Each structure stands twice: as structure tokens, then as C-alpha cells.
Amino acid sequence: MASGPSPSTAFQDSIDQKDKGNAERNQGFAIAPRQLCDYGFGPLLPGPVRFCQIYPMLPTFQAAYQYAIDNSDRLLTALQQHLLLVAVPLAIGLVVGLPLGLWSARSRLISTVMLNSFNALRVIPSLAVLFLAVPVLGLSFWSAVLALTLLVMPPILISTDVAFRNISPAIREAATGMGMPPVDILKTVEIPLALPVIIAGIKTATVEVIASATLAAFVGAGGLGAFIVLGFAAYDPAILLVGAVPVALLALLAEVGLSAVQRAAQAPGVRSAQG
Numbered sequence: 001m002a003s004g005p006s007p008s009t010a011f012q013d014s015i016d017q018k019d020k021g022n023a024e025r026n027q028g029f030a031i032a033p034r035q036l037c038d039y040g041f042g043p044l045l046p047g048p049v050r051f052c053q054i055y056p057m058l059p060t061f062q063a064a065y066q067y068a069i070d071n072s073d074r075l076l077t078a079l080q081q082h083l084l085l086v087a088v089p090l091a092i093g094l095v096v097g098l099p100l101g102l103w104s105a106r107s108r109l110i111s112t113v114m115l116n117s118f119n120a121l122r123v124i125p126s127l128a129v130l131f132l133a134v135p136v137l138g139l140s141f142w143s144a145v146l147a148l149t150l151l152v153m154p155p156i157l158i159s160t161d162v163a164f165r166n167i168s169p170a171i172r173e174a175a176t177g178m179g180m181p182p183v184d185i186l187k188t189v190e191i192p193l194a195l196p197v198i199i200a201g202i203k204t205a206t207v208e209v210i211a212s213a214t215l216a217a218f219v220g221a222g223g224l225g226a227f228i229v230l231g232f233a234a235y236d237p238a239i240l241l242v243g244a245v246p247v248a249l250l251a252l253l254a255e256v257g258l259s260a261v262q263r264a265a266q267a268p269g270v271r272s273a274q275g
Helices: 007-025 033-038 051-070 072-106 108-123 126-137 141-165 169-177 182-219 225-234 237-265 268-273
Strands: none
Touching: 051 072, 051 237, 072 108, 072 141, 072 182, 072 225, 072 237, 108 141, 126 141, 126 182, 141 182, 169 182, 182 225, 182 237, 225 237
């Protein structure tokens, strides 16, 4: 049984028919936009990005939009799965990585062992960890969580270690001289000073896990990566974009949002110095 045309092919044919109709109605005095590109007049068209560079991609984006509308229930389910694949590893990374980072900042020996160990884990590709977890955890959500947790741990742990280690000893000595107990020094002095650097590590980990969660589709954990895998399998860029564009938007939103939180967490003097 022969398969029908892909969504992007159908939209491309409709664009070609519209361009041909426009050219016929204008009786040769005006040329359809696509013909301008074909005849080499693209550089004459205005705009910071040339029209002829964008025009061939319009049918694909239109097909992707239509595919997303037709499969909105599947897209919403995949988005929820993707957010869960981001939230669970990130939560585990915060619960484990922040105390370990604080501990490593207090001891040079612990810092050397821990940072070297987690930096060694960063060398292993997430996809390799994913497939190594399959024999133990099976094709499941938790296989993806294990691989993604190992991905988010190093940025959080390293940024926490660096943040507390770079606090001037004179500040701690001044707080101790004022009679503040160690717990109060940690809560009211060290954490506010270390927070911007810690948030920078959390931001890096969040963006990385949003992008890497697409790999969960290879072990049947769902997420937006399912559309990317399907698009590659069907050789249809429109379906691929349905998964890729939301992932890019989520990463951009996380980057912008956490950057704003990082700026808000900085001391007023630092914010004014940075403009």
C-alpha cells in the first residue's frame, strides 16, 4: 500500500500552485516571490535576512504547525513527560549536589576527590549511560532519570564548591568576631554571597537537561524527543520541528528566567557596578 505525501511535501505543492497563480494573474508584469529567487534577484530583496533564505523553509514550518495542531493531544502529553524528565533529575541534583558542594568547599581533600570523580562522569556521553542503565532498569522512565541525573550533578556541585570557596576568609572572621554562630554565618553571610554563582550552575544544568532529555525517547520514556526520533525515521523535517522547536524554546526560557534570578540574587553593589 503506497503511503501518501508527507505534510511538508503537501504544503510545498500548495505554495508552488499559489505562486504560479499569482504570476498568471499579474500577466508577466510582476513575478511570484519564488520566481524572484529562482531568477537570481534574491539579493535585491530588502531585509536583514534575505527573503530567499527563509522562503524555502516556510512550507516546512507551516507543515510543522499543522501537524502540531492535528496532534495537539500527543504534543501536550509529550511536553508533560519532557518537563517531568527535567524536573526529577534536577530535583535530585539539587538535593544531593548542594550539600556535597558545600562539604567539598570545606575540605580540599574531599574537593579534589569529588570534583575529579564528577568531572570524569562528564566525559561519558549521556546516551552511553542511558544504554548502560537499560539492562538494570529496563526501557523505562528511571533509566532516563539516572542518565540525566549524572548529567546535572557536575555543574551544580562545581558551582557550589567554587561559590563557597571564593568567599573571603576575612568576611567569615568578621562575622565570627561579632559573635555569630556558624549556622548563622552560613545562613546570613555565606549563602547570600554564594547564591549568584550557585544559580549560574543550576542554570547550566537546567539548559543541559532540557536538551538532553530528548534522548529519553530512545528508551521509551517519551518526551519531545519522540517527535524528533519520528521525524528522523520518517525523513520528515516538519515532524522533527514539532519536537525540536519546543525544546529550544524551553531552553531559551530557562536561560532567560534563571539569568534574571541570578541578577536579582546579586548584592546591590555588584548589580550597580554591572550596569
